[in-house]
Amino acid sequence: MEYILLIVLLVFMIIMMFTSSKKAKKQQEERRNFWTNLQPGTEVITIGGIIGKVVQVDEEYEEIVIETEGTPMRLAFRSISKEYVRPAYVHDDEVDEQGNSLDQDSPARIPAVDQEEPVDPADQTAASEDQQR
Template sequence: MEYLFLIILLVFMIGMMFFQTRKAKQQQEERKNFWSNLAPGTEIVTIGGLIGKVVEVDEQYEEIVLDSEGTLLRFTFRAISREYVRPAYVSDDDVDENGNPIDHSADQQEAQPQQIEATVEETVTETDADNQAPMPKQ
């Protein structure tokens, strides 16, 4: 019984190591493909958060030259985090006070005025009658 537990634990640990190394190899392969597909004009983000356009790629030395608002900077491939995807612009007029987008299709459908009819019944209770006693004249 004791050996069965150790065997199960050993198989579990080997399985975890196998899947972790497999995932790491896939990520490394994706990074290599990304680096090899870098071309001038691609907007990227560095690991430091700098956003710039690729000007030159030197695959021999694994270096890249970025243009960030007129400044040319040289980085290694390892300093490149990901391709920059500019978020969609949303005007301040198109968001509510919480920053959520406003649905303008609801504004186009005008609300139709509705006639509301209600009947109100008034009843007088004993406490109401006591409180409504006439005030003495002064």
């Protein structure tokens, strides 16, 4: 009985090692393809968080030159994390309280508050007497 449990655990460990190595190889291949397909003008972000545009790619030495705010920097391929895509941002002045888009020409809309008309106390007592009958 103990041998069966040992064999099952051993087979399970071998399967886990195989699938994790296969996944790692796939990720490594994707990253290598990303680096080789980089073209000048592509915005990238480094693993350190520096954002810049690709100026030059040197595949022989696995180096890349990026420019950020006029400053060129030479980096290794491995320091490039991914292509940079600026996140969408909506300013609070562009939407109302419910998140609906406002027209650029119209002022901010403030939803009207439903207000009840003032009730005369004499009318209120007469209405309550009618309900009791």
